[in-house]
Amino acid sequence: MIGTFIRRPVFTTMFVLMLVVFGIRCYPNIGVDLTPDVDLPLVSVRVTYDGASPQEMETLITKPIENSVSQVAGIKTLSSTVLEGYSETVLEFEFGVDPQDMSSEVREKVARVRRRLPDDIDEPVVQAVDLAARPILMYTFSSEVRSRSEIRRFVEDSLVDELCMVEGVSEVNAYGASQRVIRLVAKPEKLAEYNVAFQTIFDKINDGNYNTPGGKVKNKDMEITVRTIGKYENVDDVKKIVVANKDGKPVYITDVVDVIDDWEDEDTFGATNAKPSVLVFVRKQSKTNTVDVIDGVKERMEELQQRVIPPDIEISIVRDQSTFIRENIADVWNAILFGGFLALLITYLFLRDFRATIVGSLCIPTSIVATFFMMKVLDFTFNNMSLMALSLAVGILIDDAIVVIENIFRHMEMGKSPLVAAQHATEELSLAILATSLSLMAVFVPVGNMGEVIGQYFKQFGLSVAFAIAFSTLTAYSLTPMVSAYWLKPADEEQAKKERNKYLQKFLDKFEAGFQFIRKLYDETMVVVIRNPKKVLLGAFLSLFINFALLPFVGMEFQPTYDSGEFTVSFKAPIGTGLDKTVELAKPIQDEIMSYPEVKVVALNIGASRNPVNQGSFEIRLHPSSERDRTMMEIMDELRVFVRGVEGVNANVVSNQGGGRGDRRPVQVGLRGNDIKQLKAYALELADKVRQVPGATDVDISDSDDQPEIVIKLDQARASSLGLDSTSVGEVVEMAFMGKSTGNSYTIGDNDYDIILQMPHEWRTNINDVRNLRISNDDGQFIRLGDVADVELSSGPTRIEREDKRRQIVVYANTVGISPGDLIKVIEEQLLPEMNMEAGYSYKMVGQADMMARTFREIRNAIILAIVVVYMVLAAQFESFVQPLVIMTSLPFAIIGAILGLLVAGQTANMMSMIGLTMLLGLVTKNAILLVDYANQAREEGVPLRQAVLDACSLRLRPIFMTTLSTILAMLPIAFGIGEGAELRQSMGVVLVGGLFTSTILTLLVIPNIYILFEEWKEKHNAGKTA
DSSP states (O other): OOHHHHHHHHHHHHHHHHHHHHHHGGGGGEEEEESSOOOOOOOEEEEOTOOOHHHIIIIIIHHHHHHHHHTSSTEEEEEEEEEEEEEEEEEEEEEEEEHHHHHHHHHHHHHHGGGGSOOTTTTOEEEEEEESEEEEOOOOOOSSSSSSHHHHHHIIIIIIHHHHTTEEEEEEEEEEOEEEEEEEEEEEEHHHHHHHHHHHHHHHHHHHOOOOEEEEEOOSSSSEEEEEOOOOOOHHHHTOOOEEEEEEEEEEHHHEEEEEEEEEOOOEEEEEETEEEEEEEEEOOOOOHHHHEEEEEEEHHHHHHTTOOTTTTEEEEEEEEEHHHHEEEEHHHHHHHHHHHHHHHHHHHHHOOOHHHHHHHHHHHHHOOOOOHHHHHHOOOESHHHHHHHHHHHHHHHHHHHHHHHHHHHHHTTTTTTHHHHHHHHHHHHHHHHHHHHHHHHHHHHHHTTOOOHHHHHHHHHHHOOOOOOOHHHHHHHHHHHHHHHHHOOOOOOHHHHHSSSHHHHHHHHHHHHHHHHHHHHHHHHHHHHHHHHHHHHHHHHHHHHHHGGGGGGGBOOOOOOOOEEEEEEOOOOOOOOOOHHHHHHHHHHHHHHTTTEEEEEEEEEEEEOOTTTTEEEEEEEEEEGGGGSOHHHHHHHHHHHHHTTOOEEEEEEOOOOOSSSOOOEEEEEEEEEEEEHHHHHHHHHHHHHTTTTTTEEEEEEEOOOOEEEEEEEEEEEEHTOOOOOOHHHHHIIIIIIIIIIISSSSEEOOOOOEEEEHHHHHHHHHHHTTTTTEEOTTSEEEEEEHHEEEEEEOOOOEEEEEEEEEEEEEEESSSSSOHHHHHIIIIIHHHHHOOTTTTTTTOOHHHHHHHHHHHHHHHHHHHHHHHHHHHHHHHHOSSSSHHHHHHHHHHHHHHHHHHHHHHHHBBOOOOEEEHHHHHHHHHHHHHHHHHHHHHHHHHHHHHHHHHHHHHHHHHHHHHHHHHHHHHHHHHHHHOOOSTTTTHHHHHHHHHHHHHHHHHHHHHHHHHHHHEEEHHHHHHHHHHHOO
């Protein structure tokens, strides 16, 4: 086959060009994103029941739903979050399950339990959770002449629908101001004077706001639709409603209530750079190009600014993922080009031939461009993972070509013509090339097929490298020998010296002299080494043992924090703190953030996403890294120190990185039990202990202090005698104090606004106002609430979390100066045992801590699978069960450099460095394969064992140095952390560079000895059989 490729250059060229053309055609259509989309099989059940306390929501709604949906097969975890008036139950299924199918089953279970739930809840919403539909862009709108509520009304009326029409946008949400409502404020004295009940007003408003179809009237000539119109078209229509008659005169609604076109009670607040504003979050659809979606939204927003948005409204961008993605992707491409240049430089220095270097370089663009075709076929995107795969592959791709060209040169030096040398040299190495390529692919394919979240995260990484290696192997068998046969010339070093620049020639001479010195030293060393194999092996394995002893000093974390230029400061004031007071307490943090010259925009957001008004966050966007002296992590650390001293709030500084649901802090311990008070006591105790651990920061618990409540307990006997019951009383209390929305809304254009009936503010300020509330019975008699019920002060939780049908409180923590893994180890081995929790209470690592454990477990399984598959590939290639074991003894020696590299560089064992370690399994066997393959060929030609080994070491030193150095240099930009977001990739580069360095040195010394010992044992064993 190799001969065919060489003898048919046009066929070979067209064959390779076909792959390149397909790749070029696919390149513009490949999406761009920060990370691969991760599809977790999640289904949520959300229920809203306005006014219900968390405990009532848990009893009436959450528990019945949990008991029903838990019967669905394949559930991995069942978790619930309960807030005031809101319950969300999330079911996580095993990987491979289609969440759309599961949502149908869950919907069926919820439908069965619906009749046991309160009648007046909003209907349960069951849907698959799309984590990829995340906020990718955040705008803030502010004005000197408009209130926040007016701005929000404008945004929702004029902008939201326009932005939702942009391709790829799934949802646009506005926060930071109350929404428009038609408020009906009762006049208590007038209600009593006209003997009109709350329920009467509510029913009249609701019943009148309705258009009723009346069918059609027909005759021979025409057909006309009949409708009864009642829907309110403006506020004046509401004011014309008659609610009662007194003394023969109509009582209009305005006689007993004030009808106001107003705003809801303020429960959110937003500000941009200390200026009150409205925040708008834009979410993308899954499987869409993040950069294209953001560009589309920005383009539409510029268009709207020209024709719709008033000039007094100022717009700022707080979050914009496209900026970081573009910079990050550009830096990865730069790393690919720079790494490729260094690899080619090494090739030229060793081969000293420009043509040979060009021939070798052809495999890099050919393989990468061809890989674009497979990326498009599999719906991959250009993201951190796939591009990092290509950048790491650059050093690997040229290896096969280097080995082939070096061997072609060796055959040409033996007097063969380029055509013959190309065929003989390539055929001689065909087994070694195939073995190295398959062993590399055997590592990357398991990486691309891991389970859990990590499998989806690294699928594009592993398979992209595997495809690139496959294409580079194909190129090494076809294009490289073909071009070498027709373009390379027999070496004429004297002529070449005359043509080269004298400084270049001097440098090349010194480089060659240096290599020859190393080769001579190595040859002499090997003569000594093979005489003392056991001592060498003892020293090698002793160094391995010492290195393993250093392993506990390497920190552990799920994912390194990288400088994205965006982070969050979340804060929480004491429970019961009002909105205005929360804004006041947050002001010192806001002032401190704005004093940093690196900060571009800071957006304050309080009360959004169903959070109470005592909780909020600052979304911070920094200037580009090229325009500031400090990294994002340094700014975050300084801010952490400051917020600890701010009185009245508990604040945490988080990076919002790491993926998954909920809080993004890396250390999360879920405590579980049934008694919420005891559970909270344990959580507070553990949080206090964690705060004492050096390096622990941002420590908090998911539970809040109990919120004060006014509890009404009806005297059933007294109430019954007056014709009242709990339901009727509860409805009036709801209307009076919370304000009850009518079933039929007030519609303007395409927007619906609530009509709310409520007592005036001055009549709903304290417990006495509750006691003095007048409630009417069916006879029209008004009764004071305090006369038929006990009205008392109490307290209850503001948030309840449940996991696997048990209550749970999570203790959160961040780390500075130590790794999250170190803190988790202290918590599990020291702090939790010290607490000695009662029977019935347990703990589980959740969030990122749980994800880290599951990720490392999957990577461990991938490493085991990779080792098994590499062994199988090598056994098949060498037709031996034992020789692959000789080659694979090089694997442990890669760990030495990996551990030392992480310690020296101050990096941690994380998902990136662990994947780098997995990659080493394929890379380090390459050198051993070259040695063993040549030694086998030499022995087949009759060369004695030890001489064959010495010849293999001497002759294969150049290609081993060339391939190893080209791979290491290609990975240096990653290992040095150059570019935007490089912190994420750096630990992988460090592991690869360190592991390749030590494994290469030890492989060159140890593998020949193991090979000799094995072959001598085999000869004795065979001789014993013969005898």
